[in-house]
Amino acid sequence: MRKKQGLLIILDGLGDRVNPELNGMTPLESAKTPNLDYIASQGMCGNVYPIAPGIRVGTDVGHLHIFGYDSNKVYSGRGPLEAYSAGMKLMPGDVAFRGNFGTIEDDYTVIDRRAGRIRKGTKELATAINGLELSDGTQVFVKELTEHRLAIVLRGKGLSDKISCTDPGTAEEGAKLIIPSPLDGTSSAEKTAKNLWEFTNRAYEILKEHPINKQREAEGLNVANVVIARGAGQERDIPSIKELYNIKAACVAGDITVGGIAELVGMDYFCDDSFTGSFDTNLKGKVDLSINLLKEKKYDWVVMHVKATDLAGHDNLPIEKRDMIEKVDNAIGMILQEIDLNKCYITVTADHSTPCEARDHTGDGVPTIIAGGDVRKDSINSAGESQFMSGSLNNLTANDIFMMQMDLLGFTDKVGS
Amino acid sequence: MRKKQGLLIILDGLGDRVNPELNGMTPLESAKTPNLDYIASQGMCGNVYPIAPGIRVGTDVGHLHIFGYDSNKVYSGRGPLEAYSAGMKLMPGDVAFRGNFGTIEDDYTVIDRRAGRIRKGTKELATAINGLELSDGTQVFVKELTEHRLAIVLRGKGLSDKISCTDPGTAEEGAKLIIPSPLDGTSSAEKTAKNLWEFTNRAYEILKEHPINKQREAEGLNVANVVIARGAGQERDIPSIKELYNIKAACVAGDITVGGIAELVGMDYFCDDSFTGSFDTNLKGKVDLSINLLKEKKYDWVVMHVKATDLAGHDNLPIEKRDMIEKVDNAIGMILQEIDLNKCYITVTADHSTPCEARDHTGDGVPTIIAGGDVRKDSINSAGESQFMSGSLNNLTANDIFMMQMDLLGFTDKVGS
Secondary structure (H helix, E strand, O other), X not given: OOOOEEXXXXXXXXXXXXXXXXXXXXXXXXXXXXXXXXXXXXXXXXXXXXXXXXXXXXHHHHHHHXXXXXXXXXXXXXXXXXXXXXXXXXXXXXXXXXXXXXXXXXXXXXXXXXXXXXXXXXXXXXXXXXXXXXXXXXXXXXXXXOOOEEEEEEEOOOOOOOEOOOOOOOOOOOOEOOOXXXXXXXXXXHHXXXXXXXXXXXXXXXXXOOHHHHHHHHOOOOOOOEEEEEEEEOXXXXXXXXXXXXXXXXXXXXXXXXXXXXXXXXXXXXXXXXXXXXXOOOHHHHHHHHHHHHHOOXXXXXXXXXXXXXXHHHOOOXXXXXXXXXXXXXXHHHHHHHOOOOXXXXXXXXXXXXXXXXXXXXXXXXXXXXXXXXXXXXXXXXXXXXXXXXXXXXXXEHHHHHHHHHHHHOOOOOOOO | OOOOEEEEEEEOXXXXXXXXXXXXXXXXXXXXXXXXXXXXXXXXXXXXXXXOOOOOOXXXXXXXXHOOOOHHHHEOOOHHHHHHXXXXXXXXXXXXXXXXXXXXXXXXXXXXXXXXXXXXXXXXXXXXXXXXXXXXXXXXXXXXXXXXXEEEXXXXXXXXXXXXXXXXXXXXXXXXXXXXXXXXXXXXXHHHHHHHHXXXXXHHHHHHOOHHHHHHHHOOOOOOOEEEEEXXXXXXXXXXXXXXHOOOEXXXXXXXXXXXXXXXXXXXXXXXXXXXXXXXXXXXXXXXXXXXXXXOOXXXXXXXXXXXXXXHHHOOOHHHHHHHHHHHHHHHHHHHHHOOOOOEEEEEEOOOEXXXXXXXXXXXXXXXXXXXXXXXXXXXXXXXXXHHOOOOXXXXXXXXXXXXXHHHHOXXXXXXX
């Protein structure tokens, strides 16, 4: 097969629903998007499901599916996803957890599962308990995430993710930390459960004396004296995108979760301090970098990611979401000046919908376009959820859109002869 | 996620095909349905497959899929489905079979696997062998179905569905009944195989002397002197809809099969003597009850079921089917007076198509609408199979529509973070 290049533009959380502040339109429908409209007119459109209709996904899982993977096959639990979000590298055999800084009493009664939604000082607290060596030689790595969240990784011989974790999973008064126990009869599960409990206690002794917590105590704030863990998981051995399709792929993004997922699947990740992952991100910088990566011919497939559309959804800011879409449309205009659609396919999609009124990810389909050169054209020539409902890609899945791109680019094997 | 309420209206067997008595329209297309048209204009439409294109389902299986289950995973064999179709209630441990009345000679040679497709007298024959107690105390319950078909249930301690059944599965001359044998090494399978064979012989002794068969013999018809069993199955322990989605759901229906399936999946079932499951059912009563269940806020999701559209299909009565659809449309008008679409989503669908000319369930997609509040709107504003073919839900499945409702109502977990 002849090989071609492709650019994939991901607008995080782009999909939305009918919004009263926008005259019953969605932000995308309401936005002036001459460049997205043009791309739509040059190919196929539709609302595409990250996994399946009604299934809500996180940014991590959404991107795995955009990159052609089935999230169910990649991880055994949620912990490894958080570790990747935190920029940690997992090694075979590691057990990873999602964690919270929380507040407990001496008898393990949980006062606050989120330590007053602590924002400041979590880096120092995480550093204080990072790298602990447990009595059997197992090491524990800890890295802070946003607010009270953190990722925890146990590294040692013979560990297993088949354990119950310490999170009581409820905000009910009087709930205590759960003492971890093995979920199967293996000695590795028993060992891991003991390790997690030893770590929890050792971390407590360190955290409760930490200056940051002394300061919080003085200010009348809930102290972050405990690490509460859940979502034990181990990474499965997954083949990279290069091994699977022999394609060289790069990802340009400010969001470290997206960057982590891109690296996990073997893409080269490009970032810059000016890529803030927010409304003030350097869109021109992302555009220039993406165009250069394509022009230098070092990559067959370049992914450019924009985060702020998702943030606007979470904060119920439909006007800001519409305005951000218009900014991205302007950036796409710059791309169209430099990239010849006859030589490089352009795909636009999202990892999930984040409707403003829902303020969270939903299971709605995401607006998607595949355009360029010899791509078949359907009758859609305007970008919007309602317009795309009669498009030719409607109701396909993110995995489908990935395979269609690999097929257009010429990187798939024939089944049969 | 914020939580909302939803109403699901099921018109049994609604889907139909082009009909000459209706100027080449379907009953739904031909009916005047201002209220269904309005709901269609307020959301997304399409023809939706119960399982997959071309797959015909019964009312029981159709409803399981509408309620979010995969019928293949709920049962281990087809027997339990037949028992439910016959209105029998299964208890944990029961083994159920699909059965035929057949004709055999004394040496078990099968003369006719369907006893001349017997139509009359099967109720009397089934009654004559119903409630037998076998030598180990196991009880056998039998209930006739249409024509030569019946359902058989073994109830006792330590039974298993891992047995071969008596049906030779062939119309070849000289084929004999199969003596049941265990398919695994368990004593429960051995016990069940022995029980089925004892029942087969006991039933034979009773049936061959039955007056109905003496009469058939006199008329030169094949006698129904044996029960031939296949499809051994047991009900699996399936999680309820409440366990799976933490949703409180109610079902308002006159049809006991639908009520049975609703209870099987953990919904509260509401019925009334005036809900006849036929053309004269008390639609206003169903509407009032459904509205009250929603208004009292005891339920998040209320299902209202109407049977008569299916009956009209089976009896090839296109005019009556159209008229029944108009009656239901009128009832939906009452609902729209009381329910605010901004506060409660309304979904309309069917368990399967029962085209009048086919006089049976077919594998066609079923007309489906999801509407209300912030639901995206496609361009469809008139209810009908042909109109819905270009709708945004077209070619999705009943399971998809269920998950989309759970997503809109706010009862799904996010995959990933």
